[in-house]
Amino acid sequence: MKKIIYISILFYSILSFGQVIVVSGNVTDAKTGEPLAGAKVLINKTQNGITTDFDGKYSLKTTLNDTLVFSHVGMIMQKVKVDKTEINIELEEEEEIEVVFGPAYYPKPKRLEATTTVSKKDIENAENPKYNFKKNAKNNVFLIFVSELTSYDLNKVDLEFEQKYNVKYSLIGSYKNDYLKKYNKLTFKYLKKKYKKTWLTEIRKDAVGLKKE
Known part of the structure; x- marks a missing residue:
């Protein structure tokens, strides 16, 4: 048994x-x-x-x-x-680390909020520049897409411009040219309304769609 x-x-x-x-x-x-x-x-x-x-x-x-x-x-x-x-x-979130290069160090860039919690509406409007501009603006984030920027291209003048006008230069990435122009147009409109015309003489000349502004 x-x-x-x-x-x-x-x-x-x-x-x-x-x-x-x-x-x-x-x-x-x-x-x-x-x-x-x-x-x-x-x-x-x-x-x-x-x-x-x-x-x-x-x-x-x-x-x-x-x-x-x-x-x-x-x-x-x-x-x-x-x-x-x-x-x-x-x-749980990964801990951010600092990467050291010689005498200076550069903090690891923070991942975009979109990589954590993405809503259905965010996905549906992924290629909608007006939607993304408004969402970033609510968080006081203003971007200018430039065509020639690399991670080493920002000089002292660029950094001063970013700080003075509360904007960030951004790589064009995989975005389509039409998206970039429409998004930048909204940023230019924000700059024009808040700072009049002074920003035009200081902005990077490779900002997408700048000539039409």
Whole structure:
């Protein structure tokens, strides 16, 4: 009888180990409690997985005792062994570090807020310059996209201009030219209204759309 019980337990364990289940849950920001859209949920050592929806939710078919890897830009990765059908995860922000170059140091740039909590409205308006300008303006952030800027191009005059007029020069990145012109036009309008015409003689000449201003 004992032998039969032992074999039954062993057989059940083998079946359980490879049992296919659906795991679901929420991924949130540990600091704010906000849902994290676009977080990756992968089965460990594979590329099989899914990303969370706008509400930070996910649902993934896997097997018991697999390990799930949860990650998001700017967050510390977490690994969790699958032992139940609902797994909720809170991801914490990575600590910012200082990178030292010779006698001087340069702090690591802060990641954009958009890389933490992205709303459905933000994604829908990703290519809408007016929407993005207004959102940045609410946080007192004003950008000027320039065509020739690299990370080493800002000189003393540029930095003084940024400080004087409360703006930041920005790389054009992967934005389309039409987007850049429309966004800069809104920034130019802000500068004209607040500082009249003095900024025109001090701005970088490679600011996108400047000639039409």
